[in-house]
Amino acid sequence: xxxxxxxxxYPDPPLTDGTVMLRRWAESDIGCVEEASRDPHIPEGTTVxxxxxxxxxxxxxxxxxxxxxxxxxxxxxxxxxxSDNALGAVVLMFRRQPGIAEIGxxxxxxxxxxxxxxxxxxxxxxxxxxxxxxARVEALVEPENIASQRVLESVGFQREGHLRSYLVFNERxxxxxxxxxxxxxxx
Ligand SMILES: CC(C)(COP(=O)(O)OP(=O)(O)OC[C@H]1O[C@@H](n2cnc3c(N)ncnc32)[C@H](O)[C@@H]1OP(=O)(O)O)[C@@H](O)C(=O)NCCC(=O)NCCS
Numbered sequence: 001x002x003x004x005x006x007x008x009x010y011p012d013p014p015l016t017d018g019t020v021m022l023r024r025w026a027e028s029d030i031g032c033v034e035e036a037s038r039d040p041h042i043p044e045g046t047t048v049x050x051x052x053x054x055x056x057x058x059x060x061x062x063x064x065x066x067x068x069x070x071x072x073x074x075x076x077x078x079x080x081x082x083s084d085n086a087l088g089a090v091v092l093m094f095r096r097q098p099g100i101a102e103i104g105x106x107x108x109x110x111x112x113x114x115x116x117x118x119x120x121x122x123x124x125x126x127x128x129x130x131x132x133x134x135a136r137v138e139a140l141v142e143p144e145n146i147a148s149q150r151v152l153e154s155v156g157f158q159r160e161g162h163l164r165s166y167l168v169f170n171e172r173x174x175x176x177x178x179x180x181x182x183x184x185x186x187x
Contacts, residue, residue, distance in 0.1 A: 008074040022076040032086035035108040087111035099135035140176040
């Protein structure tokens with residue numbers, strides 16, 4: 001059985017497919033965090049501040065650096081490979097079980113509809129299962145979030161079940177579909 005990593009280090013060189021590049025967050029990405037805070041779906045499911053201030057935006061970026069430094073996982077900016085503009089986030093967070101991380105992702109609204117999330121999830125999931133190496137990457141998605149399910153299925157994630165009243169948001173609970181990707185699912 002391979003050793004399971006206690007820490008995830010930033011991929012070096014950064015992961016890219018020529019269209020998106022996944023890289024460490026920078027303070028200059030604050031505009032992306034501000035855009036994300038204006039989208040009602042992103043602050044609800046993440047720690048992106050719902051009411052943006054520069055201080056809160058910078059604190060969010062510092063928390064992303066902390067994911068790797070504290071051994072919580074890894075948070076990468078999804079950037080346009082040409083301009084280096086940050087368009088979203090893809091995050092791996094360790095679960096309690098060894099060798100397992102949950103993946104989360106979002107794009108600012110203007111970057112959606114171009115399959116950029118599928119590209120980012122494919123890059124980071126493949127890296128996590130082959131280079132990191134993790135044994136399993138899992139994802140929790142609300143049944144109504146069809147775009148997110150399509151992203152996962154396009155990468156090869158398999159739906160394993162329907163978890164009732166599993167997700168907790170500020171003012172509501174929600175069901176979740178649980179998906180996973182194992183090394184053998186990579187094509
Ligand atoms: C989920 C998200 C990352 C998808 O990113 P994206 O790159 O814009 O995804 P795409 O536009 O390429 O859509 C992916 C698929 O979903 C489909 N889709 C998109 N919106 C849809 C909708 N409202 N209803 C049904 N299908 C939809 C697309 O047609 C595409 O399908 P295809 O690959 O078979 O053509 C983006 O919508 C987002 O950031 N949402 C808010 C945060 C979020 O929900 N994160 C995931 C939490 S689990």
